[in-house]
Amino acid sequence: MDGNGRWAQERGLKRTEGHAAGEAALFDVVEGALELGISWLTVYAFSTENWRRPGDEVRFLMRFNESLLVRRRDELNEMGVRIRFIGRRDWRVPKRLLRRMDESVALTAANRKLTLTIAFNYGSRAELVDAVKALLLEGADPGTIDEADIAKRLYDPEMPDVDLWVRTSGEHRISNYLLWQSAYAEMVFVDTFWPAFRRDDLAGAVAEYQRRDRRFGGLKG
């Protein structure tokens, strides 16, 4: 969900107002995903690198995400959305926010229409390091470790591989997002800043995806 700051700047607003405006985009995209029959949607809300931002902005993002969960989880629940999180639960994430996250996951655990995974304090390299640590702690045999062993120790082992990967705001970077899961993802880059992104833009990315020929390393079938 990139481009909040630039969207705000263009309008003479504070960066944090761009983050706030991103909420409408997120909910429109969730509704669009439900309409399109998408059953897994994962959004990058806060990266392990975002702690480098000014303290004021980081504090805003912590409070904002907490308030978003409290204000909107019932609505998401009624829509049949299952909320999940991927990321490191380290000391830097406020306890209160962790509590809201856990409550939201528990509240929506039985829903199956759409799994909305929020990547928070997430970084793919950290995720892979954590998976390797888990394997070592379990005393795994190096001679037999395979890809499935790694995949099973990612933050959400049930999350399927990424089919369609979308980045907003005109940046052409992966930025440490779902590296393992996106090995064969179709990537779509759009110039739209996140707060201006809507379900039609998601549908456009899906249409682009449908025009792609996925071969997974094989030959044209």
Ligand code: IPE
């Ligand atoms: C994405 O928007 C939101 C987060 C990373 C939390 P940015 O804040 O990165 O906006 P730009 O890239 O500065 O425009």
Ligand code: MG
């Ligand atoms: Mg950015």
